Amino acid sequence: MAVFRSVFDIIGPVMVGPSSSHTAGAVRIGLAARSIFGEQPEEVDITLFGSFGHTYRGHGTDLALIGGLLGRSTDSEEIRHAHELAEKEGLKVNIKVSDRNVDHPNTAHVLMYSGDRSMSMTACSVGGGMINITQVDGFNVRVSFDNPTVLIFYRDRTGMIARVTRILADHTINVSSMQVSRKELGSTALMTIATDGVIPAAVMDEIRSIKELGPIISLSELMREPDHAANDVPGE
Amino acid sequence: MKLYPKNFSTAVHNCNLSGISLSRYFLDIEIVLNETTEDEIxxxxxxxxxxxxxxxxxxxxGVTSFSGLTGGDAKRLAAFRATGSPFGDSLYLEAMIQSLAVNEVNAAxxxxxxxxxxGSSGVLPGxxxxxxxxxxxxxxxxxxFLITAGGTGALIGNQASISGAEGGCQAEVGSASAMTAAALVExxxxxxxxxxxxxxxxLKNLLGLSCDPVASLVEVPCIKRNAVGVVNAIAAAEMALAGIESRIPVDEVIQAMGSIGRMMPMALRETALGGLAQTPTACRxxxxxxxxxHIPWPFPAAGRNED
Incomplete structure (x- = not known):
């Protein structure tokens, strides 16, 4: 069950209709995917599951996902022309519907490519425009956005987690939940850290200074202020 | 972790202790809980x-929906009001026009x-x-007004639900109407x-309301329910201002809504598998x-999940 902690969870988001779960949530999934990829991909394969697959045209779910991938916020009226927009802005979109059973009825899988880079993300829309991310680049995660969240890729080796959490502790930043996953021993691993309060930029820089860390993705601004989310994409 | 007030009676108790309004109370909570400032909020x-x-x-x-199924009713009702309703003019009529208008824009x-x-976005603005x-x-x-509605809405969401897929329309238009009534009183x-x-x-007046939209679109019966939601909100506010009290305490009513939602069959929770959505006309x-x-075949599919 969702937990409401703000008047803006109820009064908002500002969005294009018609459905907070099938439209606004879908824009946020697209925005999250863009943030995680770090830039706008050249091509994207979108797979829709469950209710997303059945009702996407009536709700404009496809338009909303593409709009998010193009960096548009939940309230952008350009979303209804997202297919034309994608063509103009150089994003090739492939959409398919899958009958496969998934945990949540409103699930989308997004596979992004640019040149020889590719990355995938799976997310579901859980109501009122809120989303959960369940998979990033093959790692199972559970990002619910109840708290500010950062994703940190790193080389799996002893002491890495302690080095990151030490920095947070030194700055009295409380970790509300943390998850570590890896594909195999010694390969790339992923830390998902949710904190009480946003991690200040100076602290983020200190974490970035750890040499063995890979890309760090901050998802803290994604939920409440749609227009900030679009500006939060690294490399823009 | 810092938490939102557990229920409405806690909120009322704290307001009375400090002699403040609900909006002041929720504003203070917002500032502390989300580390923000009054100006920013x-x-x-x-x-x-x-x-x-x-x-x-x-x-x-005047607008037309994405599917072409709905639109123009706010304009129609405004024209009707302009020529003079046989029942006389009223603020209820004005509120219905505004509510229909906002929700028709949503569908468009x-x-x-x-x-x-x-789906319930017309009630409060109306x-x-x-x-x-x-x-x-x-x-x-x-x-x-918006802060009080938001704070009381969060109390509903945390004790029951504001999602049609979870609790039917009572959780959407019901919640919208209830939080609007609370804000109107203040x-x-x-x-x-x-x-x-x-x-x-x-909220009691809309308990049990199912979410059975035609073709799973947020149009029929959602749009007109927004008009009913606002009329119900004003009626409840007037009763409360007159000193009429709910015999069942507010938090028990909210929890009853959550409980009814959990008992509601999946077919009546935003799946278009039952109720109005499965009438012969809706199927046509x-x-x-x-x-x-507008919607891909086959729809609605058997064995579909909720929402």
């Missing part, structure tokens, strides 16, 4: 309010502010935009306790929309 609320105003104006001018993929959801002149609410008082000078009774009365409409390519 008001700035963002102002943005939401101006979205509501624009949506209402657009809807009254226009910009709205979810309150608490997109009440606020109608009553602000009558009550001489300045801009700040209008923002307070705006009209009522006490926090009267707000609680207004919320309880409004759905088939027509499929032929026109």
């Amino acid at each position: 008001l700035r963002q609320m102002e943005k939401n309010l101006s979205v509501m105003e624009k949506a209402a104006a657009k809807g009254i001018a 993929m226009g910009v709205i502010c979810a309150t608490p959801t997109a 009440a606020l935009l109608t009553m602000r002149d009558k009550l001489n609410l300045d801009r700040r008082a209008q923002l307070n 705006a009209a000078g009522g006490s926090p306790s009267q707000s609680a009774h207004a919320l309880a009365i409004a 409409m759905t088939a027509m929309l499929q032929q026109e390519g």
Whole structure:
């Protein structure tokens, strides 16, 4: 069950209709995917599951996902022309519907490519425009956005987690939940850290200074202020 | 972890202890819980309010939905009002026009502010935009209206649900109507306790309401239910302001809504597998929309999950 902690969870988001779960949530999934990829991909394969697959045209779910991938916020009226927009802005979109059973009825899988880079993300829309991310680049995660969240890729080796959490502790930043996953021993691993309060930029820089860390993705601004989310994409 | 107040009676108790309004109470919580400032909250609320105003104006001018199924009813009702209703003019009529207008804009993929959801986004603006002149609410008082509605809405969400897929339409239009009633009472000078009774009365009146939209689109019967939601909110606020009390305490009413939602069959929770959505006419409409390519075949599929 969702937990409401703000008047803006109820009064908002500002969005294009018609459905907070099938439209606004879908824009946020697209925005999250863009943030995680770090830039706008050249091509994207979108797979829709469950209710997303059945009702996407009536709700404009496809338009909303593409709009998010193009960096548009939940309230952008350009979303209804997202297919034309994608063509103009150089994003090739492939959409398919899958009958496969998934945990949540409103699930989308997004596979992004640019040149020889590719990355995938799976997310579901859980109501009122809120989303959960369940998979990033093959790692199972559970990002619910109840708290500010950062994703940190790193080389799996002893002491890495302690080095990151030490920095947070030194700055009295409380970790509300943390998850570590890896594909195999010694390969790339992923830390998902949710904190009480946003991690200040100076602290983020200190974490970035750890040499063995890979890309760090901050998802803290994604939920409440749609227009900030679009500006939060690294490399823009 | 810092937490939101557990229930409405805690909120009323704390307001009475400190002698403050519900809007002041929720504003203070917002500042502490989300590490923000009063100015920042008001700035963002102002943005939401101006979205509501624009949506209402657009809807009254007339829009058509994405599927072509709905639209133009706000305009129709405004014209009817202009020529004089046989029942006489009323603020209820004005509120219905505004509510229909906002929700028609939602169905047309226009910009709205979810309150608490997109499907129920007409209820609150209908009440606020109608009553602000009558009550001489300045801009700040209008923002307070939104804060009280937001805070009380969160109390509903945390004790029950605001999602049609979870709890049916009672959780969407029911919640919208209830939180609007609570905010109307404060705006009209009522006490926090009267707000609680207004919320309880409004929610009780819509308990059990199913979410059975035709073709799973947020149009039929959602749009007209927004008009009923606002009328119900004003009626509940008037009863509470008159000193009428809900016999069942507010938090028990909210929890009853959550409990009814959990008992509700999946077919009546935003799946289009039951109720109005499966009437012969709805099935014909759905088939027509499929032929026109608005929804992919087959729909609704057997064994579909909720929402």
